[in-house]
Structures are given as structure tokens and as C-alpha cells.
Amino acid sequence: MSVLADPIAADNSARAISGGGVLVPPEGVALHFRVAGLGVRLGAQIVDILITGIAATAIVVLLISVLSWAALPLLGAVVSALFFFIRIPYYVLTELAWNGQTLGKRTMNIKVVANDGGPLTTNALVTRNLMKEAELFLPGTLLFALNAQYPLYSLIGLGWIIAVIGVPFLNARRRRMGDFVAGTYVIHLPEPVLLPDLAREAPAPTQQEARFRFLSHHLDHYGAYELQTLESMLRTGPGVSETEHRNRAETVKAVVENIRRKIDYADPVPPQDARDFLMAFYNAQRAHLEQRQLFGDRRADKFHDRPEPEDPKKSP
Amino acid sequence: MAAADLIRSARFRAEREVDWRRLEHLVGQAETRGLQNMGFADARDLANLYRQATTSLAIAREISLDKALLSYLEALTARAYLSVYAPQERVSGMLARFFKQGAPRAMRAAWPYLIIGFASMFLGALVGYLLYFEDNGWFYTFMPTELAGGRDPGASTSYLRRQLYDTDPQNNGLGAFATYLFSHNTRIAIFVFGLGVFLCAPAIILTFYNGLMLGAFFALHLDRGLGWDLFGWLSIHGVTELSAICVACAGGVQMGAAVLFPGRRRRVDALRHAGQNAVKLAIIAALMLVMAAVLEGYGRQLVQSLSARLTIGWGFGVLWLAWFVIPAWRRG
Secondary structure, three states, rough: OOOOOOHHHHHHHHHHHHHOOOOOOOOOOOEEEEEEEEHHHHHHHHHHHHHHHHHHHHHHHHHHHHHHHHHHHHHHHHHHHHHHHOOOOOOOOHHHHOOOOOOHHHOOOOOEEEEOOOOOOOHHHHHHHHHHHHHHHHHOOOOOOOOOOOOOHHHHEEEEEEEEHHHOOOOOOOOOHHHHHHOOEEEOOOOOOOOOHHHOOOOOOOOOOOOOOOOOOOOOOOOHHHHHHHHHHHHHOOOOOOOHHHHHHHHHHHHHHHHHHHOOOOOOOHHHHHHHHHHHHHHHHHHHHHHHHHOOOOOOOOOOOOOOOOOOOOOO | HHHHHHHHHHHHHHHHHHHHHHEEEEHHHHHHOOHHHHOOHHHHHHHHHHHHHHHHHHHHHOOOEEEOHHHHHHHHHHHHHHHHHHOOOOHHHHHHHHHHHHHHHHHHHHHHHHHHHHHHHHHHHHHHHHHHHHHHOOHHHHOOHHHOOOOOOOOOHHHHHHHHHHOOOHHOOHHHHHHHOOOOOHHHHHHHHHHOOOHHEEEEEHHHHHHHHHHHHHHHHHOOOOOOHHHHHHHHHHHHHHHHHHHHHHHHHHHHHHHOOOOOHHHHHHHHHHHHHHHHHHHHHHHHHHHHHHHHHHHHHHHHHHHHEEEHHHHHHHHHHHHEEEHHHOOO
16 A cells, blocks of 8 residues: 555644654654643643752752851852752753653653654753753843843843743644754653453354344444444443433433444344444444455545545646 | 454454563563663563564554554553663763763864854954043943943042952852852853844844943053953953853854754754754853853952963963864874
């Protein structure tokens, strides 16, 4: 099958163009990541600032107790220098040690990855964290130290911060300036959860003596989308409370009726067998669609047998 | 249920599920304990199973419509990918490499930008110098009053001299070091670097402005016959410090130039490429600024003789130059 005819490959390239979190590792199998939003990154940032802040405060308290109160007038400068000297190594070293995660990012389950699918380099991590300093913290401190005498500095600082905060909103991967320079972006760490295979739970045709028998013309109506929707529905249990139970049963009954009408399934399905019917249908439909797929006939959804709309650009 | 009864994709899953579970376990270990602390067999299995999982994922995308399986494999492969391709470098080796190769090489590669950086500072100083002699009033335009600290055209010559040879203990040691570090010049250096991305102009203008102040300041002292004294006073830390600003400017200009003239690359790629070098310049500038802070905090007050000040200041300049140039000679 050619790459262009493959809907998943086409889908991948479309997503790559739109800038979502597609990453191609050296093994060549594209992986999809959920790009971390700015909210969760802000949360991680706050945790990190708190941690470095507490560390710096502890050292300052130590300094005060060791030195004397005479040094107090200079304390402001010492504190800002300390924050500077704790912050930069903290970000760089934690991201190096935990492969792109500071403590804050670990709590939020997000992670820095390299744009090109290769490993994160030291250079990239240093770059993105140094740029953070130039991007946010320095103009930030400048804003805090607002001085009415020099409104120009404050205005420059304010304009700079607005410009810098605007950058992540303007690209799909939510990259800030430092991410661009370092060639990185931030993703949600995916959580691998293996749910049981519905096809194994379904009653096998031999055991059930073919209680529900689906023929090929029954199975030609739906595509992968409907199949996977049915899968999600079957994975939700019968419900806990009384009303929930009743509602779910109603839904199952409605779905069964819809499917029967759509596929022209003549035999009536008694209500107590509704779930078994759906299971059997899921199994048969999946086997059918997967087999069609092996023969190069991918059916994305129930509109698969409609002719492709003419592409106005391609027509002469 | 007998395996023969299962549909193809369910059999595919049943055959490989044990391996996936083991990979999941190994990935968990690698993430919590670190790849370095895993046994040989486990580390080997992690790499092997990861490659198997990528193959499984590629096959599953072709043959399976089981959403649960696809999303599990996708997440598992992604997690395994992230731990297999984690950086494996030790901090000590990294630092040694930076000092021995990375930094000098970056400086040598950035020579055109360094020329731009030093030239904008020098031209600024020249303009400031000439303008001062045209009209003293320019001094007040360039110099913020807080920075001048009373050292302006209205001050007496003896006051200026006292400032240059000042032994006030208040400005000594750690305090001066810290105050200095966050004083004007460090800020300028960081802005000069960070603003360079915006098409070079802010970096060059800020460096030029810094030169203007320097030129006017120098002209003021020359006017009062304190030219050499100021030169010594500035040299002891200024050689290092002003060079640091120029180096930061070179880094900023390098990034701005990548945005302006990306060549055959995309702008983003050009910026990333230039950034690798520019960040090294920024680190070098930061190191130079810390050194300058030590020199200013301790050296300037302790060393009062003019010749010693000159020797220390320019000696450090030569040392910096040696760091950047000698590794190239060694390689031949």
C-alpha cells in the first residue's frame, strides 16, 4: 500500500503539519503525544519556584545566623544573587537527572522532549533554562522593582513580558522562546493502561451454537469509528445505582434497535440478551473490518462506501 | 477460550501481552531507579523489548481496530522511548567537555559576531567621548544619575580622585560582590543576550549605549587630568566585564542574525542551530561577569597602585584570550 493511500499515515502527516505532538523516534514509528498546556506548565513552574524559594530562604536564614545583623542592608542583593545561583543549576540539573523533568514537572506528570525525536541533549536543556532566565525572571524582577523615576525600564519590561507570554499562544506545540532556541517542547506523560480485550470476553460462535449469526451483508455498514464507539460503550459497566442501571439498560436497548435496523437483522433480540448481542456483534464486526483492512480496504466510518468528493484543486 | 477461536488481532495481543507487561515493569524501574542502577539483563531487555514494542505498535496499527490495545501500545512505546533515549551523561564529564572544547570552539566559531559586539561598544565609546567634548551637557543625557553617583561634570576633581582610590570598608568584600552582581552591567548583559533574538537591533543598541556612557565617563576624567587613573580603575575589572557584555552581545546578535538571514534552513531551525553556539557564549559571559564581580568586590579596593591595577586587569584579559585560542593551537 502506498504511503499516500494509507489513511493513518495521511492522518499522521496532517497532524504533523498542524503541529500536534507527533514525534518520530529513530525506530521510525511515529508516536503521538498530548502537548502540555500552559496551565499545567504554570503549575509546575509554581512548584519549582516554591522549591527554589524555600532552599534560598533556608540559606539566607543560615547566613543571618552566622553573620550578624550588621550585614542586613546588603541582604537584598545577596538574596537576589542567591536565587539566581540556586535557580539556574536547579532547573538544568533536575532536567538532566530526570530526563526532562524538574520536581514540579514530575508532580504534574509533564516532560520536556526533543523536537526531532532524538535524545535530549545537555545543550538543549541548558539553552531552554537560560532563555527562561532572560525571558521571564529578569523582566519579572524588573517589574517588581518598579521605579517611578524610570518609567521607561518598567515599560520595556512590561512589553517584553507580554511579547514573551504571547509566543506560546501562537504555535500549536505551546513552545516558548527558549523551546524554539533549544528545539524542545513539553508533553503530558502518557499513562499505559491495558484494558481487557473485549474480543476475548465475547461469547465464541462455536460455544454459543451461533445464537447470533452475522452474515457479510450485515457487517458491511459500519466502519472503525462506529466499532470503537461501541467498544467504549461496552467497556462502561452496567452502572452502580438503580437509576444509572436503568438508564444504561435503556441505552443498550436503543443501540441494539438502531443496529438491527441499520444492518437489517431480522431476528428479534430479547432484552436480557441485549448485551450478549452487542458483544457478539462487536466481535463479528471487528473480525470483518480487520480482515477487510488486511486486504487494503480501510473503513474509517459508516460513510466508507460513499464516493470521494471531487477535489476542486485536482480537477483540470 | 481456545486460542483458535479468537480473531486475529486478539491472538496477536495474547501472544505478546507477557512481553508488554514485562516492558511496562522495566520502564517503571528505569523511571524510578534510573537506568544506571538497573542490572545488565534488565537494561538489555528494556532496549530489546522497546524495539519489539515499536514493531508491535506498527503492526497493531495495521491489523487491529481494538482502541484499548492501540492506546495502550502507543503509551507504552512512548514511555519506553523516553527512558531508552534518556541522556546518559555525567555532570563532571559534561563540565570538562565544556571547558576544554565546547566554550573555546563556540567563541572561535562566533568571531564575526564578536567583532560586531566589540565594535558596537567601541563605536559607542568613541561617540560618547566626542560628544562630551562638544558639550558637557551630553553627559547628563547618557548617564543615569544613580549610576554616576555624583561623578558628573559638576563634581570637583578631588572628589573624582577620591572615588577612584576609595578604601571605604562599606563597599568591600561579599557585600560589594553581591550588589555588583545585580547592578547595572549584569542586567545589561542578560538583556543584550536575550533581546538579540529580536533581529539583533536591541542587542547592538544596548551595547552601543553602554559604550556611550563609558565614553562620556572617560572623557569627563580625561578632562580633569585623571585619564590614566580612570583607565587603571576601570581596567582591573572592566577588561573582563566589558568584554563579557560584548560576548553577550555577540551571542544575541548571532541568534538575531539566524532569524534575519536563515539561509537555506527554516527560521526555527536556523535559530536552534545558532542557539547552540549562542548559549555557550552566554555561559562564558556569565562566568566572566562573576570573575569581574570578584575583581571589583575585592581587587579594586585592595589594590591601590595604578600599575598593579593595570597588570591584573589586562592579565586577566590575556588569560581569557588564552582559554579561547590555545585549544586550537594544541590540535595543530
